[in-house]
Structures are given as C-alpha cells and as structure tokens.
Amino acid sequence: MGFLKKLLLKIDNTFFRWCVRKIYPQYKRPINGYLEHYKVLWTYVFMQKVLGFNRKVPWPVDFRSRIIGWEFIEKGIICDPGDNLGTYINACGGLKFGDNVELGPNITIVTTNHYKYDVRKTSNKKGVIIGNNVWIGSHCVILPGAVIGDEVTIGAGCVIDKEIPSKSTVVRGDDSIKIIPKTKDYEWDIYKEELT
Numbered sequence: 001m002g003f004l005k006k007l008l009l010k011i012d013n014t015f016f017r018w019c020v021r022k023i024y025p026q027y028k029r030p031i032n033g034y035l036e037h038y039k040v041l042w043t044y045v046f047m048q049k050v051l052g053f054n055r056k057v058p059w060p061v062d063f064r065s066r067i068i069g070w071e072f073i074e075k076g077i078i079c080d081p082g083d084n085l086g087t088y089i090n091a092c093g094g095l096k097f098g099d100n101v102e103l104g105p106n107i108t109i110v111t112t113n114h115y116k117y118d119v120r121k122t123s124n125k126k127g128v129i130i131g132n133n134v135w136i137g138s139h140c141v142i143l144p145g146a147v148i149g150d151e152v153t154i155g156a157g158c159v160i161d162k163e164i165p166s167k168s169t170v171v172r173g174d175d176s177i178k179i180i181p182k183t184k185d186y187e188w189d190i191y192k193e194e195l196t
Contacts, residue, residue: 012037017196023049026058028077030193037196044083054082061087068092072111076101076132078190081109093126093144100190101130104138104156113144131166133186151186 016037020027023045029035035043040060047053047063054061057070061082067073069092073081076099081089086106089095093112111128115121123144130136130148137156148154149166158170158177167182 016041020196024059026075027060027080028195029080030078030190031196033193057082059083065089069095069111073097077195078193093122093128095127096129098130098132098134098150100132100188101134101136103136104140106139107136107142108140109142111144133188133190151182153182 013031020037020040044060048061049055053063054067057067059080061067062085064085065082065087067082068090072091073095075081075097078099079097079101081097081103084103084105087103089109091111095109095111109128112126113123115123125144128142128146131150133151134148136154139157140154141159143161146160147163149164151167152164153169154160155171157172164170164179169180169182171178
C-alpha cells in the first residue's frame, strides 16, 4: 500500500470517523468493510443535514427515502433504516430492529394502519419487530403486526403481515409467500467487529 493511500486511510479512520460520530450518533458500523467514513459524509450529509431530508434522524438516511416517526424506532448496531434509496417507513406504531438488519431499495414498512370504519382513526394492530441478522430484499412490504425472527432472508417483492420464524428464507409463491427453513447458522459474528 502506497504512502498516500495509507495517509488517506489514517485520515478517514481518525478525522472523518470523528465527524461521522458527531453528525450521526446512532451510526454503528464496522470500521472496515462498509463505506469509508468520508463516503458516508459525502453520500448523506448535504441532502440530510443541510437541505433537510430526514434531518432529525440520528443515522444516515438517503434523501430519496422517508422516515416518519423515527423517534419510535429502536434499532441495534449495523442497522441504518432508510440508508438505501426509496425506503418508506411509518414507525408511529413502534418499530424494533435487531442487530445487522439490511434493507434493500424501495421497501415499505408500516407499523399501524387506518381503522377501516373511520379512516381518521388508527387500527388496534400496531408495531413491527425485526430480529438480528436479517436481510429484506427490494420492493418488500412489511405490514403492522409482523414479527420477523433472527437469521431471516426475505426475497424481493414479498408482503409480510405475520410471524416469520427464525432461520428461514421467505420467497414469493403463486398465491402467498413460501417459508423455507435454513440448514446452516449465520456465519458472520458481528459482535467481534470494531464499530465506528
């Protein structure tokens, strides 16, 4: 590795890392293997913190995403809901993300709905819980009352409105989703990573 590259890496892991921590207090990602700190700043800060798209959210959110009720989101490490483009989250009914949750582009998560006999009111069904080590593919919809276990992979285009057991893969079927048990444990031990 050349001198200049080492110098830039040192600046990224000191000064730019410090900047990310100050601007995004809930950003907890591995120091290596995700985005370099300067890229986090370049990709998100201007649109989010200067122009005001999702300004108050204390983690990086893409300007093409919308987070409503961010203060009702409880999230773990290696999880930044809305950092991918086109995410829509209404968390007003309560939303809990575990550790290491990744959302593909154009996902919708809704934690409460309208009462069907008077749309000015909300229904009794509220909240969504998503476990640890979960990947949700693009164009998925997660509806109120959904509970997604640990080590779950949800394929693109699925609509989830019920409990999904841990260690499973969910794919679209002809008439409904199919839940396929996984045969191996999750391999990456996220708790051994040094985080920003």
